[in-house]
Amino acid sequence: MPERGPDFGPTSGAADARAGAAGARAGASPLLTVAGVSKRFRGLLAVADASIDVRAGEIVALIGPNGAGKTTLFNLIAGSLAPDSGSVRFAGREIAGERADRVCAAGIGRTFQLVKPFADMSVIENAMVGGFRGTADRERARDRAARALQALDMWTLRDRPASSLTLPDRKRLEVARALATEPTMLLLDEVMAGLRPTETDLMVAAFRKLNADHGITILLIEHVMRAVMALAQRVYVLHHGQIIAQGTPQQVTRDPRVLESYLGSGGVH
Ligand SMILES: Nc1ncnc2c1ncn2[C@@H]1O[C@H](COP(=O)(O)OP(=O)(O)OP(=O)(O)O)[C@@H](O)[C@H]1O
Numbered sequence: 669m670p671e672r673g674p675d676f677g678p679t680s681g682a683a684d685a686r687a688g689a690a691g692a693r694a695g696a697s698p699l700l701t702v703a704g705v706s707k708r709f710r711g712l713l714a715v716a717d718a719s720i721d722v723r724a725g726e727i728v729a730l731i732g733p734n735g736a737g738k739t740t741l742f743n744l745i746a747g748s749l750a751p752d753s754g755s756v757r758f759a760g761r762e763i764a765g766e767r768a769d770r771v772c773a774a775g776i777g778r779t780f781q782l783v784k785p786f787a788d789m790s791v792i793e794n795a796m797v798g799g800f801r802g803t804a805d806r807e808r809a810r811d812r813a814a815r816a817l818q819a820l821d822m823w824t825l826r827d828r829p830a831s832s833l834t835l836p837d838r839k840r841l842e843v844a845r846a847l848a849t850e851p852t853m854l855l856l857d858e859v860m861a862g863l864r865p866t867e868t869d870l871m872v873a874a875f876r877k878l879n880a881d882h883g884i885t886i887l888l889i890e891h892v893m894r895a896v897m898a899l900a901q902r903v904y905v906l907h908h909g910q911i912i913a914q915g916t917p918q919q920v921t922r923d924p925r926v927l928e929s930y931l932g933s934g935g936v937h
């Protein structure tokens with residue numbers, strides 16, 4: 669176990685990308701710029717000419733009803749899918765269509781909406797899957813994983829098999845795995861879904877700390893408005909693949925277009 673506390677500051681490799689967020693606050697030039705991105709699945713235009721930007725040091729939320737295209741937009745940023753058109757720039761470099769491992773190496777860590785840890789592996793071994801980014805050094809991967817688990821208050825669970833974890837703990841482990849890649853920017857896909865309010869508050873506190881103390885920029889997809897209100901400085905609203913509103917959490921939750929988009933889809937909760 670490392671003596672010092674969690675440290676997700678700049679590391680070797682991808683220095684440019686990492687320098688972009690180091691200590692920077694909102695107001696600097698965008699760290700991530702998604703411009704006019706579209707993605708079609710056969711007949712369905714899942715993401716339609718969407719543009720968002722996130723400045724270094726910001727926490728930005730992406731909300732929208734089920735099926736709006738949120739996860740698809742994450743996949744387009746993180747390299748799981750290539751856009752049909754449009755541009756994705758990260759830390760001054762075009763990354764649209766790049767392989768997921770290269771996007772990760774550039775400094776973007778992402779979680780998956782459906783969490784599937786390796787059930788037979790321990791918690792720390794699962795986090796080490798992220799820790800091996802750009803290295804084959806087991807000790808280095810373990811050190812990164814340990815710091816990620818500590819940051820998420822999971823250190824005491826490190827030797828448990830992942831199969832024994834509750835859903836909230838699986839979600840935290842998914843965040844730990846992404847964090848162990850030592851990202852400049854974290855893309856979090858509904859990591860607070862299914863958590864109780866007290867568990868949500870703990871997760872919110874952990875993200876605030878990662879942002880404030882380690883300069884990690886965060887873009888999160890979230891249905892839990894309690895978390896969005898507590899975390900996000902700005903919010904984008906996606907509906908049928910299009911960005912229909914943006915602003916502060918207070919502004920977007922009062923926007924009639926946003927409320928309308930949620931009608932019949934369970935509402936904002
Ligand atoms: N690989 C794929 N092939 C075909 N259609 C897809 C694929 N991935 C997503 N879709 C469709 O694209 C649309 C957007 O899906 P997406 O998962 O991005 O929505 P979402 O906003 O993340 O929804 P949720 O809140 O339910 O997670 C949906 O209609 C979905 O069925």
Ligand SMILES: [Mg+2]
Pocket residue numbers: 738739740781
């Ligand atoms: Mg989704």
